[in-house]
Amino acid sequence: MRHLGRALLVIAIASPGATATATPIGLSDRCPASFEQRDGRCRLRTAYSQYQSLRNAGVGGLKTGLPPFRDGFTPREIDLGRYLFFDPALSSNGKVACSSCHNPAKAFTDSRGTSTGVAGHEVKRNAPSLWNVGFLQRFFWDGRAHSLEEQVQGPLYGAAEMGTTPVRLVATLNGIPAYRSLFTLAFPDAAAAIRNDHVYRALAAFESSLVSLNSRYDLYAQGVGDALSPHELEGLNIFRSFVARCAECHTPPLFTNQQVAVIGMPEPSGRPLDPGAGAIANEPMLRGGFKVPSLRNVALTAPYGHAGQFATLRETVAFYTGGRGHAVPRGEQLRIHWHIWEPKLSEQELDRLVDFLGTLTDESFRPEPPTAVPSGLPVPH
C-alpha cells in the first residue's frame, strides 16, 4: 500500500497528463567528465594514464600511474546510480539516502564525527568521503569489503544506517513504476523485475564516477612548477620526508597505499577501543588497525579519524608527532605500525603540512544532485 502510494505520487508530480508509458525521469547517455565513451562504456582518462607504476601497484611518486580502477560502466548505469544514491526510498523509513551521510556538498561526508542513520541511530564510525573510491581494493574503515557492490550492502542493510533488507529493498523499487522503467533502460534484464544486484551495480557505477584528480597538487605533479606556493612546497617535502613519513602510507598518486595500519589514534572520550581490522581478521596484532584513508579532498572532510576524533587537520597532523603510542588506552598492547615514531616536527612544520594538504582539493567534477528522485520523496541534504 505504501509503495503504491509513493509510485502514484511520482507520476502525479513528475508527469501530469503524460501517457502511462512515459518516464518522468530519463537516464543520461553521456559519460561523466574524466571518462571517455568507448563502445558504449565509460573508460577513465586522466593525466596519470600516461604513467606506469612499479608492479602496477599504483603507488609511488609524482608521475606514477594510479592503482587499477573500476570502470567500464555504461552512462545509464552511472546515472541510475545517481538517482538511487540520492533517493531515501532505499532506507527503511524513507528518510535516509546514501547522500545523507555522503553529501556531495560536504565532499561526500556529513561533517559529523560519527554518522546518524535511520531513526536517529548512531553509527560508530566516521563517514568516509567517496571521492576516488573506484580505485580502492578494500572498503570500510576496517577493510572488510572487497568490492563496491559488497560495500553498498553494509549501509543499506545495517540496522543503524539505512536499515532496510534485501527483500524490502527490491519490493520497494519494483513498486515504483519510474524505477521499473529506469532499471530497464540501464539493465535490459530488469524488465521482469529489479534485482538486488542491479541496485548494487548501479550504485557502484555512480560511486566509481566520482573522480578527483585535478588538484593543484596534480598540476605540480604533471610538471607545472609554480602550481604550489613556497609554503605548500615546503609542506610537500615534509609530507614525503622520512621524518614525517606521511607519504609512506598516504602514498601518491591516490594518497593511500590501501593497507591496514595500527597507529593508535585516540577514541572519542568515553568510548572503548575500536578493534577495527583486528575484529575482522581475528588477528590480535591488527587490533586497532584501520585502512589508510586517501587524502584527496581531505581539507573538506573534517572531522578526522575513524570516529571523527580530530576537529581540524592541524590537530590531526599533530597526533603523529605526539609520541609513539601516546594515545593508546591503558591496558592495551597495540602493535603500533613502524612508521609511527618520534618525528619531533616543529609547529611550523605542522602548519606547512596543513598547507600542503590543502593542495589536494579538487571538486571540479562534482555531480549534480537530482532535483527530484523517482520515488518522489524529498531529497535529503
Place this chain on the structure above:
Amino acid sequence: MNKKAIVSLVVVAVLAAAAGYLYARRSVVAAPQVAAQSTSAGLAAARGAGAGGSTASLETGRPAGKIITVKAGEAIQSAVAAAQPGDTVQVLPGTYHETVYIDKDDIALVGVIHGADWPTLDGERKRNDAVLYSGNGIRVENLKIVNFKGNAIMGQAGNNFIIRHNWIANAGVYGIFPEFAQNGLIEHNILTGIEDAAIYVGMSDNIHVAHNEVYGNVAGIEVENSRHVIVEHNLAYDNAGGILTFITPGLPIKTTFDVIIRDNFVVANNHKNFGAPGSIVSGVPSGTGVIVMAADDVIIENNVIRDNKNAGIIVADHKSFANITPDPEADPNPDRVSVLWNLFANNGYEPITEIKALMVAALTREGPDLVAVGGGTGNCVLDKGALKTLGLGSWASGCAKTSTADIATYLLDKPAPPRVLKAEDRGKLIYSSVCAGCHAYNVRMIGPPTQVIQAMYAGNPQGIADYIANPTKKREDFPPMPPQGHLSADLRLAVATYMLGVSQPKPPAAAN
C-alpha cells in the same frame, strides 16, 4: 624444533670485548670444496668488467645538457629550479644547509671534490632529508651528507638512477633509499652512523648495489619487498646486522625474489642495535651477518662472513620475527634460498638466547654459520656438512644452481621507458580529464558545447590554444573560463586539435 621467536627485541648483552672472544674461540673455517671455490673464482673474474671496476653499468638515456655551477653561499635548489632535463648541477666545495628536491627528469647533481674539501650538505640535526627526487634519470654523485633527521638521499618512483661516490654520515633513518624505483645503480658510497639501514632498497626492481662501504649502522644493506637485486662487492662491518633481505608485511608491494648477495665482506657486525623503538630493524639481533626474512629465490654466494657474534646467516619466516605484524597477502616463508660457497669463520660465538636454545636442542656448543627458523621450502646449502648449521632439517644439501656467474647484473639493457606520451595522446587525456568537466559535445554544461566551439574555430586549433592560455569572458550567460596557461604551447595546441576532432559519442548498444 623450537620455532619460537628467534629474533626478538631481547637485547643481547653489550659486546664487552670482541677481541677476547676472538682469542678464546678457535677459528672455524668451513672447509670449502676446492672445485667449487676455483670455479666460483674463475667465473667471478670472467664477469668482472676489469680490475677494480664495477661489474655493472647503467644506461640512463639521459640527454646531454649544460652545467650549472653552485658555489658555497648559493642555494643548490635554485640551480635545480633553473635546470632542464639533461643539465648537470655542479656543486663546489663548501657547506650547504638545505633540502634539495628534484621533481624533473634527467638531472645530475654532482659535487666537485678538491683534495679534502667536499661539497657538504649539513642537516644540523634539524633538517629532514638532504636530497629528495621523483624524476627519472637522476644522478647524485660526490656529495658529503651529514646530520639529517631523516634520509640522506631518497628517491620516490625515480627510475634509471645512479647514486655513487657519496660519503654519508649520521642520518636519522636511511642513508640511501630508492623507493618504487626501477633500474638503479648504487655504488662506491661510504655510509656510517645511520640509525636504520645505510642502504635500503625498498619496493624496487632491477637494482645493483656494489662496492659500498657500510659500517657503524644499525643495518648495513637492506633489500626489502624488491625483486631482481644484486648486492655484490660491498664491505659491511660493525653494523648490528650486515646485509638483510626481507619481505616486510603491510606494504603495498608484497614480494621479494631474485636477490643475489655475493662477493661481499660481511665482517664483525656486532654493533649495538641503536634502531628507533618500533622500527623493523630494531628487532635485528646485534651480531648477525646476513638475514633473509620471507624473501624467495635468494642466492648467497662467495661472501666472506666472519666474526659475527650471533650468527653468520639467519633465514627466518615472519612468525619467527617477534615484532612483525602478519599480512595475509604476503607469503611469510623464505622459499628457494640457496647458500652456495662462502667463507665462514668465527660466527655465532655469542648467540642470542633463542639461538642458544636451538644449540641445546641440537646438542651442540658451536654457534651457527647458518641457522634457519620457521617455514620455507626448496631451500638448499651447497654442502651442509661443511658448515655449522641449526634448523636445516628440511634443507637440501646440494643446490641445482651452483653459481650465479651467468648473471652479471639485473639492471635493464635499456632504461625504463620515459614518462611522456606523444602530444596527441596527451591532448586527448587533457580533453577528457580537464576540458570535459565543463564542455560536453552537444549539451550545455558549465561552458558552451564542444560542437559550438568546433563551429567557431573550424580549422583553427591555434586560435583555441591561444585563447585558453588567457581566456577573456566572451558570453554573458557563461562564467569565465579558468586560464590554462600552465599548459605548454604544444600541449594547448594538442588539446585544441583534439577538441576540434571530437565527435558525438556513440550511444550504448541497443537493449537486447
